[in-house]
Amino acid sequence: MDKPIYKRVVLKLSGEALSGDKKFGLDENTIIKIAKQVKNLQQSGVEVAIIVGGGNFWRGRSSKEMDRSTADYMGMLATVINSLAMQDALENIGVLTRVQTAIEMRQIAEPYIKRKAVRHLEKGRVVIFAAGTGNPYFTTDTTAALRAAEIESEVILLAKKGVDGVYDSDPQENPDAKKFDKLKYKEILNLELKVMDSTAASLCKDNNIPIIVFSIEEPENITKVVFGAEIGTKLKED
Ligand code: UDP
Secondary structure: OOOOOOOEEEEEEOHHHHOOOOOOOOOHHHHHHHHHHHHHHHHOOOEEEEEEOOOOOOOHHHOOOOOHHHHHHHHHHHHHHHHHHHHHHHHHOOOOEEEEEOOOOOOOOEEOOHHHHHHHHHOOOEEEEEOOOOOOOOOHHHHHHHHHHHHOOOEEEEEEOOOOOEEOOOOOOOOOOOEEOEEEHHHHHHHOOOOOOHHHHHHHHHHOOOEEEEEOOOOOHHHHHHOOOOOOEEEEOO
């Protein structure tokens, strides 16, 4: 475990991963801990793209009354707040970053341009993709799948709060829930496991992108996974 096993990774952080022990918003200490792990990877020569969710502020589907698209755009804006927080923490410890957003806001971030994103990665900059796909009715897990395919990432690191892998039932409700070490995408789709939405799972299946699901409660897991430790659950096609 002395060398990273991946050259280019997409790290998907749920919004809640940035809220630490709080139920809402941002916890700066937590963000700093995650940033240090990203710095480890960058210093080991791994190219890192980050996608942050927005669930620590708002999820479109939590609204019953609001127009769905409006609620979803609000969710995408929440991901921009998180992306800027992540950028700030990384730059404070000397990691060069670029935020690229799928919804244009020129004062604070570059627009998403795939070729530019790849160039930044090649130069050792961490690229943070904000505002999801830019479209309502999607999630940031789907964004991770889409961007991973576009930038030819070898893997998606799906860092979750409150769960350390994929289980056959909710481990918080069922003490006998069984954790999977490995799983095929079609099993996720067939068993309707709630690890990610079906659009994201299909996209990864069709493009053969492996995903590793693990707990962000121990931020060191990020480095461990990239250096080959078998933690969490690995999702693959074969
Ligand atoms: N969202 C969207 N399109 C996208 C990505 C995100 O509409 O391409 C909205 C959607 O409302 C979603 C919210 O942004 O609920 C926050 O993203 P997500 O729920 O994926 O965040 P996470 O659960 O990872 O914190």
